[in-house]
Amino acid sequence: MIQTRVKKTTALLVGAATLGMLLAGCSAPGQNKGTSASNASGPIKIAIVDAQSGQLSSLGAWEYKGVKLAFDEQNAAGGIDGRKIEYTLYDDQGDPTVSTNLARKVASDGNIAMMGTAESADALAMAPIMAQNKIPMITSGQSPKLGQLHNSFVFLNSPPSTAFDETLAKYLVTKKGYKSIAMISNNGAYGAGEHDAFLAALKALGVTPVADQTVTPDQKDFSSALTRIRDAKPDALFTGMEEVETGLVVKQARQLGIKAVIAGGAPAGTPVYVQTAGVANAAGTIVSTPYLGNDTNDQTKKFAAAYKAKYGEDGEFHGAKAYDGAQILIQALKKSKVASGSKLADAIRSITYDGLVGHFEFDANGIGVHDTLIGEIDSSGNLVPAS
Structure with a gap:
């Protein structure tokens, strides 16, 4: 295994990123040290950029563990054409400003690919610089x-x-028959995307939400928004926000007497959500996810066993999809003979892969998987297939 780790305070990180900007500025646009990494010797440098501190650190930890598992397995098997993968972990703190600085540092450090981030806002901030x-x-x-x-x-x-x-809305409206549905989401990049996607899906089914409340990503008290939702007496409450905030919303909703069925995307299927909300409050939550658990099939069981052996904890969706992404990158590196730049991007796009979270076949916009399944949090706090 070849691993390095970068975890700095904001001040040091910005200083290092500024140096990275100066180094990157010495190259022509679109060039960085990583372009030389396709030589036939030496380690293959890959960046992992994820929050290791702050409220979103659970997401970063899960993704890092999934990627690390895949890369360590490949290195143990001899690497790629005899070359080991050298991965460096960068802490973006769940902050788009930090992520922007890190994007330049990732380039100046000579990485030829990046895994991450787990946060949409950070990924959006980094994307133009990576391109x-x-x-x-x-x-x-x-x-x-x-x-x-x-x-x-x-x-x-x-x-x-x-x-x-779309999968969640269809299940709630056509399968369960709910017509009185309220929404609460945050105005961050992930929450805004969830809000717009779920609202559009409801409208396509002829349903208008009885309440539609927006909060901020760092909010802790939701009494005002939840009081309006309580007054609307919904049958179901959609939550469009990350794990911790979803848990806090649901806990406070139950304290205010809201009895609506909770429904959400991937964050509502995680242990962090269940622990934050409390098992009793989370029970019955309907979850849209492409990963229904570690016992789904032989492939998920193998992943779960390896994850458990390495980390002493159970694998879950975020680690599973990060593992899939790392496996796709490994295949692309093999196929391209460790190319970099546009050749590596083209190689990734050409990969078809049956992974833990579904069948990958990338379109021109980088979307590889298009379907999810419906699960439910049971009385013990576990995610199980919905009936």
Whole structure:
């Protein structure tokens, strides 16, 4: 295994990023040290950019572990053409400003590809700089805006919000028969994408939400928004926000006497959500996800066993899709003989892969998986297939 780790305070990070900007400025646009990494010797340098601190650190930790598992397995098997993968972890702190600085540092450090980020806002901030430096990035972000960039260096390792929310809306309206549905989402990149995708899906089914409340990503008290939702007496409440905030919203909703069925995307299927909301409050939550659990099939069982052996904890959706993304990059590196720049991006786009979260076949906008499934949080706090 070859691994380096970068984790700095904001002040040091900005200083290092400024140096990276100066170094990158010495090269012509679209060039960086990574372009020399396609030589037939030496380690293959890959960046992993994810929050390791801050409220979104759980997302970053899951993604890092999934990527690390795949890269360590490949290195243990001899690497790629005898070359080991050297990966460096950069802490973006869940902050788009930090991520923007890190994008330049990733380039100046000579990385030929990037895994991350797990946060849509950070991925959107990094994407133009990565494209300028011709560094492909495989992100766990789900905002539809990532595909709308039409950026040939951006790839998603799971479906976008539109797929999650179209599946969820159809299940709630046509399968469960709910017509009185309220919404609460945040105005961050992920939350805004969730809001717009779910609202459009409801409208396509002829349903208008009885309440539609927006909060900020760092908000902790939701009493005002939830009081309006309570007054609307919905049968179901859609949550469009990340894990911790979703949990806080649901906990406070139950305290205010809101009895609506909770429904959401991937964040509502995670242990962090269940722990934050409380098992009793989270039970019955309907979840749209492409990964229903570790016991789904032989492939997920193998991943879960390896994950458990390496980290001493159970694998989940975010780690699984990060593992898929890393496996796709490994295949592209093999296929391209460790190319970089546009050749590596083209190689990634050419990969078809049956992964843990579905069948990958990338379109021109970097979307590889287009379908999700419906699960439910049971009385023990576990995600199980919905009945």
